[in-house]
Amino acid sequence: MEGMDEIRDTFFQEAEELLGELERGLILIQEGDRDSETVNAIFRAVHSIKGGAGMFELDRLVSFAHAFETVLDDLRSRKIGLEANGLKTMLRSADLLSDLVRTARAGEEMEAGREAVLMAELAALSGGVADAAPSAFDAPELPAGPVSRLYDIRFTPLAALYANAGDPALLVRELHRLGTATVSCDASHVPDLSELDPEGAYLSWTVALETTESEDTIREVFEFVEGDCILEVIAGEPMVVEEPAVVEEGDGFDVAALLARMQAELGDGPAPEATPSPFDMPFAPDFSADFSNVVDLADMRPVETPAPSPAPAVEPVAAPVLAASPAKTEESKASSAPAPAAGATIRVDLDRLDRLVNLVGELVINRAMVAQRVVEAGLSNTAAVSVGLDELEQLTREIQDNVMALRAQPVRSVFQRMSRLVREVGEAVNKQVQLVVEGEGTEVDKTIVERLTDPLTHMIRNAIDHGLESPEKRLEAGKPLTGTVHLSARHASGHIVIEVSDDGGGLNRPRVRDIAVSKGLIPADAQLSDEETDNLIFLPGFSTASTISNISGRGVGLDVVKRSVQALGGRISIASRPGRGSTFTLALPLTLAVLDGMLVTVADQTLVLPLTSTVETLKLKPEEIHALGSSKLVTLRGAFTPMIDVGRHFGYRHAPADLTKSVGLVVETQGNTRTVLLVDEIQGQRQVVIKSLETNYGSVPGIAAATILGDGRVALILDVDALVSEASASASDFSFAIAG
Amino acid sequence: MSTELANRDPGRETGDAREAIIFRVGPQEFCIDIMTVREIRGWTPATMLPRSPGYIRGVINLRGTVLPILDLAQRLDLPSVDPTSRHVIVVVQIGAQVVGMLVDAVSDIITLADSMIQPTPAVASEASRSFVGGLVALDGRMINILRLENVLGEIRAEAA
Numbered sequence: 003m004e005g006m007d008e009i010r011d012t013f014f015q016e017a018e019e020l021l022g023e024l025e026r027g028l029i030l031i032q033e034g035d036r037d038s039e040t041v042n043a044i045f046r047a048v049h050s051i052k053g054g055a056g057m058f059e060l061d062r063l064v065s066f067a068h069a070f071e072t073v074l075d076d077l078r079s080r081k082i083g084l085e086a087n088g089l090k091t092m093l094r095s096a097d098l099l100s101d102l103v104r105t106a107r108a109g110e111e112m113e114a115g116r117e118a119v120l121m122a123e124l125a126a127l128s129g130g131v132a133d134a135a136p137s138a139f140d141a142p143e144l145p146a147g148p149v150s151r152l153y154d155i156r157f158t159p160l161a162a163l164y165a166n167a168g169d170p171a172l173l174v175r176e177l178h179r180l181g182t183a184t185v186s187c188d189a190s191h192v193p194d195l196s197e198l199d200p201e202g203a204y205l206s207w208t209v210a211l212e213t214t215e216s217e218d219t220i221r222e223v224f225e226f227v228e229g230d231c232i233l234e235v236i237a238g239e240p241m242v243v244e245e246p247a248v249v250e251e252g253d254g255f256d257v258a259a260l261l262a263r264m265q266a267e268l269g270d271g272p273a274p275e276a277t278p279s280p281f282d283m284p285f286a287p288d289f290s291a292d293f294s295n296v297v298d299l300a301d302m303r304p305v306e307t308p309a310p311s312p313a314p315a316v317e318p319v320a321a322p323v324l325a326a327s328p329a330k331t332e333e334s335k336a337s338s339a340p341a342p343a344a345g346a347t348i349r350v351d352l353d354r355l356d357r358l359v360n361l362v363g364e365l366v367i368n369r370a371m372v373a374q375r376v377v378e379a380g381l382s383n384t385a386a387v388s389v390g391l392d393e394l395e396q397l398t399r400e401i402q403d404n405v406m407a408l409r410a411q412p413v414r415s416v417f418q419r420m421s422r423l424v425r426e427v428g429e430a431v432n433k434q435v436q437l438v439v440e441g442e443g444t445e446v447d448k449t450i451v452e453r454l455t456d457p458l459t460h461m462i463r464n465a466i467d468h469g470l471e472s473p474e475k476r477l478e479a480g481k482p483l484t485g486t487v488h489l490s491a492r493h494a495s496g497h498i499v500i501e502v503s504d505d506g507g508g509l510n511r512p513r514v515r516d517i518a519v520s521k522g523l524i525p526a527d528a529q530l531s532d533e534e535t536d537n538l539i540f541l542p543g544f545s546t547a548s549t550i551s552n553i554s555g556r557g558v559g560l561d562v563v564k565r566s567v568q569a570l571g572g573r574i575s576i577a578s579r580p581g582r583g584s585t586f587t588l589a590l591p592l593t594l595a596v597l598d599g600m601l602v603t604v605a606d607q608t609l610v611l612p613l614t615s616t617v618e619t620l621k622l623k624p625e626e627i628h629a630l631g632s633s634k635l636v637t638l639r640g641a642f643t644p645m646i647d648v649g650r651h652f653g654y655r656h657a658p659a660d661l662t663k664s665v666g667l668v669v670e671t672q673g674n675t676r677t678v679l680l681v682d683e684i685q686g687q688r689q690v691v692i693k694s695l696e697t698n699y700g701s702v703p704g705i706a707a708a709t710i711l712g713d714g715r716v717a718l719i720l721d722v723d724a725l726v727s728e729a730s731a732s733a734s735d736f737s738f739a740i741a742g
Numbered sequence: 743m744s745t746e747l748a749n750r751d752p753g754r755e756t757g758d759a760r761e762a763i764i765f766r767v768g769p770q771e772f773c774i775d776i777m778t779v780r781e782i783r784g785w786t787p788a789t790m791l792p793r794s795p796g797y798i799r800g801v802i803n804l805r806g807t808v809l810p811i812l813d814l815a816q817r818l819d820l821p822s823v824d825p826t827s828r829h830v831i832v833v834v835q836i837g838a839q840v841v842g843m844l845v846d847a848v849s850d851i852i853t854l855a856d857s858m859i860q861p862t863p864a865v866a867s868e869a870s871r872s873f874v875g876g877l878v879a880l881d882g883r884m885i886n887i888l889r890l891e892n893v894l895g896e897i898r899a900e901a902a
Contacts, residue, residue, distance in 0.1 A: 322762065330901045366808040514827055607790055652792035666800040698840050706802060716789040716801045716808055 013054040014107045021100045022045040026417045028093055045074040063102045066117045070095050073128045091123045097422050145210035145736045150214045152238035158206035162232035176223040181213025229696045355408055359595055361403045363691040369398050372714035406593050410445035413491050414453045417442040427466045435466055440490035447593040457563045461502045461586050469504035503585035509578040511535050536576045540564045571614050595691055603656035610719040617668040622661055636678045645678040646729045669722045759855040766847040768820050772888045778834045785829040811842045841894050
């Protein structure tokens with residue numbers, strides 16, 4: 003059942019998106035949005051999740067979604083208003099719903115009874131009427147309380163419905179969930195075979211539905227095919243609960259079996275088209291023989307063809323059809339799922355995108371090579387050639403930008419998760435917090451979006467736990483009781499800049515300094531600017547929490563955040579104003595596929611240094627170099643800084659570099675330590691496309707990846723952190739190795 | 743992966759006749775299953791990889807893929823010379839890994855049947871026996887059947 007797995011995956015992917023929409027909608031409402039479309043959107047989100055979950059028999063998910071949906075429905079129809087309390091319940095319900103989806107996806111079972119409290123709260127919200135039939139898809143029982151009505155539903159699909167992959171069988175099945183339905187199909191408009199348009203729509207259905215649900219609920223079933231069908235719903239008189247007029251099934255008329263047979267005879271190939279004609283027609287003559295006696299059961303119109311339409315009591319009709327064509331089911335679900343906010347999108351396998359990205363990288367390199375050959379061939383003076391090359395360059399660049407943009411995603415998905423985090427952390431530390439989000443539509447490479455979660459989680463926890471003062475202190479300071487955490491994203495000079503700021507007390511600089519001194523991170527007499535003091539919190543082993551809370555003091559500090567940000571090729575910094583709060587600023591590259599690099603020459607090899615780790619370049623004087631054992635140190639503004647001769651370190655040459663012809667590159671690594679890398683020459687800065695070395699070879703210590711230069715040759719990208727830590731660890735061994 | 747390798751390795755395969763490509767390293771001739779060969783191209787200077795084994799010549803750009811180049815002569819402990827533009831890189835793929843092998847020249851394609859394969863005599867050194875999975879006599883020449891998975895197998899392990 004690989005196909006089924008795929009559909010399951012799709013369901014969960016969509017569920018994630020729907021959960022995002024739900025969260026977004028609830029936040030909007032929380033912010034005072036009273037637009038009915040917002041309520042509709044969240045209702046649809048929960049409804050669609052319920053629908054999909056029902057298909058995979060995720061009963062707990064279904065029953066909770068149902069309870070949730072009931073409240074939303076009441077809210078939508080303005081049966082109930084919304085108070086702060088109710089909104090809280092809904093936000094928590096959304097959290098639980100997403101937990102349920104997640105556990106279901108992982109195939110796990112959530113601990114029993116977690117829904118109970120919220121279910122009760124939800125029931126209380128929806129006017130105290132607890133839902134008697136939470137499992138939406140169970141065979142409907144008629145509760146004694148509500149009055150049921152008999153509805154007469156006439157449903158005539160238009161060709162467009164089939165063209166949009168709609169399926170009447172599904173809709174009819176939906177109706178069955180609402181109550182006791184008696185279904186009949188009118189095939190009288192099916193023309194002769196010769197005139198039959200295989201994509202035409204000729205059938206219509208009449209359903210007598212006895213249900214306690216409202217007319218709106220019935221119409222909702224057809225919500226997704228609105229406009230693609232002619233629908234009439236006529237409400238009958240309320241009726242006393244009695245044995246509904248169900249068609250007797252003993253009439254020797256088993257539609258399920260019949261459909262199964264049709265299916266079998268049509269072969270097990272691709273799922274049958276949604277068009278009913280191809281498989282209804284061949285069997286039409288049979289009906290006349292066998293079923294003439296049941297025609298009067300249904301509300302039939304006179305028929306002209308010799309084939310009276312089947313008047314099936316379609317009780318179990320959906321099951322076999324569905325089992326045979328799950329793909330179709332899902333498609334119709336997918337295509338009909340409303341996506342009011344998002345534009346039209348298409349899912350593309352990430353591998354394909356990456357291949358495209360690679361190919362474009364090729365194109366860029368190839369163009370550079372062609373340009374170089376043109377110069378070599380002495381053709382560069384020809385106006386036509388150089389104009390052509392220029393145009394080619396522009397085109398290539400445009401293609402590259404566009405292709406890179408394909409991998410871009412808004413940071414919204416990560417930002418949305420943060421609002422839940424803020425709620426939970428706020429509750430855990432007894433602080434009232436509101437999260438203000440800005441620029442969640444800012445786009446950045448998918449991988450970066452994914453890897454943003456951890457650092458952001460950490461920073462926001464930090465902001466709430468350490469940044470914001472306790473409610474009492476806030477009142478004392480004359481601040482509003484509710485603390486505010488701002489989370490914003492924007493593009494700035496080829497980077498995405500993300501800021502997390504709080505309106506708390508700001509960093510306690512003397513304390514930060516004391517801690518740094520007591521932990522031996524800085525000398526006691528160190529002269530530090532305010533900015534330098536603030537950034538001490540990123541040092542490994544630094545933690546300001548005086549009591550270790552389970553929120554942010556878990557042994558990992560902000561140095562971990564800094565590491566993970568640097569691993570993405572970004573930088574992080576903090577700005578703090580005492581009494582006014584702190585702001586963490588995170589600058590990340592827009593894509594991981596390219597890197598801003600400094601190209602250097604070492605022993606005739608071109609190497610690339612990530613620009614993010616490069617601080618400055620300098621010319622070295624012999625008198626500034628000092629030997630410490632086998633290591634060399636450089637005096638850098640009074641501080642002794644270790645120096646690495648890259649050419650020797652990598653074994654490109656044995657002789658030490660000629661200082662008069664070398665350049666020093668100051669790089670910053672883990673824990674803000676600085677090191678000087680000795681190279682022969684600096685070629686310049688360039689954006690390079692990152693290529694994996696590990697695909698075909700393996701990892702090389704000190705080398706992060708490779709890239710391809712304009713001349714088509716491979717250049718290695720240095721892993722500065724690894725290089726420095728390795729060099730310092732093996733300094734002594736290494737000198738022996740050389741000597742030996 | 744190992745089963746796949748075993749199946750592809752001409753030295754062990756017991757199936758029907760298949761085609762093998764013959765190339766020369768110094769005075770010796772070797773062959774590999776043609777299905778493992780992705781392409782054959784001329785030598786281009788490689789970028790050195792720091793601290794790699796001596797038989798790794800470095801990496802080159804193969805249409806955007808970073809391709810490690812293995813000097814087959816050094817790998818097999820044969821006298822190695824600096825490559826010129828007349829040298830040839832045989833690009834082979836095993837599993838997902840693509841590697842270029844530097845050889846002197848590609849000479850022939852032959853159809854290889856199991857009956858033609860003779861076992862490697864015990865006179866050869868252990869190293870060459872682990873790299874050579876059998877011998878084929880062809881027009882008075884001796885062709886070594888290269889055990890590609892052993893030749894390439896350690897690259898990843900050693901590099902990692």
